Amino acid sequence: MSEPIIALDNITVSFKQKKRTITAVNNVSVHIERGDVYGIVGYSGAGKSTLVRVINLLQEPTSGSVVVNGTTFFKHDANTNDKIRIKNNDLRLRRQKIGMIFQHFNLLNERTVTENVAFALEHSKLSSKEKAQKVADLLALVDLSDRADNYPSQLSGGQKQRVAIARALANDPEILISDEATSALDPKTTNQILALLKSLNQKLGLTVVLITHEMQAVKEIANKVAVMQDGEIIERGSLLEIFAQPKEQLTREFIETATNIDKAIETVGHQPIVHNLAENAVFVRLSYVGKTTDQPLITRLFRDFNVTANILYGNIEVLQGTPVGSLLVILQGTPQAITNAIAALNDNEVDVEKIKGGQSL
Amino acid sequence: MSTWFEQNFPNVVYQGWSGDTGWWTAITQTIYMTFWSALFGGLLGLIFGLGLVITSPSGIAPNKTLFWIFDKVVSLFRAIPFIILLAFIAPFTKLIVGTQIGTTASLVPLSLGVFPFYARQVQVALTEVNAGIVEAAQSIGASFWDIVFGVYLREGRSELIRVSTVTLISLIGLTAMAGAIGAGGLGNMAIAYGYNRYATDTTVLATLLVLILVLAVQIIGDVLARRLSHK
Numbered sequence: 001m002s003e004p005i006i007a008l009d010n011i012t013v014s015f016k017q018k019k020r021t022i023t024a025v026n027n028v029s030v031h032i033e034r035g036d037v038y039g040i041v042g043y044s045g046a047g048k049s050t051l052v053r054v055i056n057l058l059q060e061p062t063s064g065s066v067v068v069n070g071t072t073f074f075k076h077d078a079n080t081n082d083k084i085r086i087k088n089n090d091l092r093l094r095r096q097k098i099g100m101i102f103q104h105f106n107l108l109n110e111r112t113v114t115e116n117v118a119f120a121l122e123h124s125k126l127s128s129k130e131k132a133q134k135v136a137d138l139l140a141l142v143d144l145s146d147r148a149d150n151y152p153s154q155l156s157g158g159q160k161q162r163v164a165i166a167r168a169l170a171n172d173p174e175i176l177i178s179d180e181a182t183s184a185l186d187p188k189t190t191n192q193i194l195a196l197l198k199s200l201n202q203k204l205g206l207t208v209v210l211i212t213h214e215m216q217a218v219k220e221i222a223n224k225v226a227v228m229q230d231g232e233i234i235e236r237g238s239l240l241e242i243f244a245q246p247k248e249q250l251t252r253e254f255i256e257t258a259t260n261i262d263k264a265i266e267t268v269g270h271q272p273i274v275h276n277l278a279e280n281a282v283f284v285r286l287s288y289v290g291k292t293t294d295q296p297l298i299t300r301l302f303r304d305f306n307v308t309a310n311i312l313y314g315n316i317e318v319l320q321g322t323p324v325g326s327l328l329v330i331l332q333g334t335p336q337a338i339t340n341a342i343a344a345l346n347d348n349e350v351d352v353e354k355i356k357g358g359q360s361l
Numbered sequence: 362m363s364t365w366f367e368q369n370f371p372n373v374v375y376q377g378w379s380g381d382t383g384w385w386t387a388i389t390q391t392i393y394m395t396f397w398s399a400l401f402g403g404l405l406g407l408i409f410g411l412g413l414v415i416t417s418p419s420g421i422a423p424n425k426t427l428f429w430i431f432d433k434v435v436s437l438f439r440a441i442p443f444i445i446l447l448a449f450i451a452p453f454t455k456l457i458v459g460t461q462i463g464t465t466a467s468l469v470p471l472s473l474g475v476f477p478f479y480a481r482q483v484q485v486a487l488t489e490v491n492a493g494i495v496e497a498a499q500s501i502g503a504s505f506w507d508i509v510f511g512v513y514l515r516e517g518r519s520e521l522i523r524v525s526t527v528t529l530i531s532l533i534g535l536t537a538m539a540g541a542i543g544a545g546g547l548g549n550m551a552i553a554y555g556y557n558r559y560a561t562d563t564t565v566l567a568t569l570l571v572l573i574l575v576l577a578v579q580i581i582g583d584v585l586a587r588r589l590s591h592k
Contacts (some may be wrong), residue, residue, distance in 0.1 A: 006587075056500055058499060058500060060498060092502040092503075093502060094499065094502075095499070095500060095502040096501060096502035098500070099500075099501070100497070100500040100501075101498075102493055102497060104491075104493055106491065106492070106493040106494045106496065106497035107497075108494060108498075108511075108512065108515070108516060109494075109516060109591055109592050110515055110516050110518060110519070110589075110590075110591050111515070119498070119501070120501040120524065122503070122507055122511070123502065123504070123507075147455070151591040152368060152591075153591055153592055164497075165499065167497075168500075170501070171501070171502070177500075248585075325503060
């Protein structure tokens with residue numbers, strides 16, 4: 001494994017409040033590889049914002065070590081009390097290589113779009129002519145050339161976020177941290193911004209750290225996911241692993257918000273066919289990943305086991321090129337036949353979860 | 362016309378235009394006091410206001426000791442009634458300008474009287490600059506001074522002009538009291554030559570002139586603040 005571009009080890013961040021100490025991040029380690037789009041998901045208050053702020057030391061951890069691109073930013077061992085912290089001037093230079101975008105855009109209101117982007121180049125060694133060219137290029141990249149002389153108040157939310165992205169990219173960063181950057185945007189604009197981030201990741205090899213409470217956003221562009229709760233990472237893995245085999249309850253909840261399967265179960269559950277489920281029937285959810293989808297499984301159930309499958313709802317996502325599906329199905333047949341059918345499905349790596357009926361199985 | 366004026370405003374005419382107690386002299390004294398103490402007091406207030414924001418726990422360079430000093434100095438000077446301050450710091454005034462009476466001598470207490478007020482106003486104005494913008498600036502590697510000048514002062518510009526207008530108007534009010542140490546001005550005209558001598562016409566005209574001055578400051582301030590805001 002190559003050296004990670006971001007290595008956070010045993011990070012703890014706690015805040016002292018009058019008499020009690022609040023631990024926002026509790027002994028978390030994350031390694032992010034170059035070129036990753038790393039999604040960190042969690043509800044608000046889970047500590048994800050605090051955790052990513054540690055990367056560029058906007059938030060200094062209480063203990064742990066922060067190494068970005070081989071440079072130690074911070075290291076504090078709670079046991080030995082040894083502390084290393086990068087010098088402020090060095091940190092400023094390093095920060096230029098770590099772009100960051102925010103939920104509320106945080107543009108300079110009293111500067112035009114051009115001036116906002118140029119503000120990031122104040123310490124650049126480029127000549128003023130080169131800077132102007134660079135700003136123009138960046139605005140072209142985010143498709144805002146025609147808005148160069150507007151003030152932020154004259155732009156829509158999506159446009160503001162694109163200005164923020166151009167500003168974050170001004171010093172050719174290797175890392176882009178997105179702190180709930182799409183949470184204040186409508187779904188269509190969200191998708192545009194996510195598509196832009198994805199293309200930056202592919203075109204420039206930019207490593208993206210994406211924190212969000214919207215699983216939808218992660219699903220669109222991340223290749224790795226970590227789920228945070230109460231200051232800890234409770235589950236992590238590739239996008240596919242997380243989506244296909246979520247282990248924790250919270251992870252499932254998040255995935256369900258992205259796939260709408262929970263809503264579907266509720267809606268379908270009210271249909272007479274499920275509500276008054278026949279005695280020899282069972283209402284199940286079939287989940288599968290990858291190549292299984294290429295086989296005519298449902299047809300086989302009838303042919304081989306004499307079990308009918310009535311599909312009430314289906315959802316298939318293609319994540320990183322791999323299909324991930326969920327079907328809500330009523331299986332009907334003799335108890336033995338259904339048991340055999342379920343065993344056959346399991347053999348084909350289809351996960352079967354009984355939702356209603358089938359007590360006798 | 363001029364006879365009518367002489368008949369109805371005898372004391373105004375008696376004061377004359379230029380001489381030591383003349384109207385023009387009083388006007389220039391008030392403007393002189395306002396201008397210079399606004400400059401010195403304003404600068405001092407801006408430094409203290411910035412200091413309060415920067416060193417506060419949520420500032421870009423939190424420092425408990427410095428914050429405590431800024432905070433207490435400002436509170437202390439704000440607590441002293443101006444008319445007492447005039448007398449109280451007389452020895453210090455003498456040390457700086459060589460005399461403790463007169464128009465120039467009044468600049469010291471005026472500056473010291475107005476700076477804590479302005480410092481608080483600046484503090485409020487700059488606290489309104491969105492913390493997220495400051496954080497965004499830090500995240501792109503902006504330096505301390507980039508943030509002070511490029512973010513705080515630039516983003517708070519319009520609000521600073523608004524509070525400066527308020528401060529300037531209250532400063533004009535303070536100059537009226539400076540007559541107590543022989544600084545002259547329109548306030549002194551209204552009290553010493555108007556009220557004390559039962560010369561109501563003088564009081565009325567002096568008041569009118571102060572009003573015009575205040576109004577001019579207010580209008581210019583409002584226009585500037587509006588022009589410079591892009592929020």
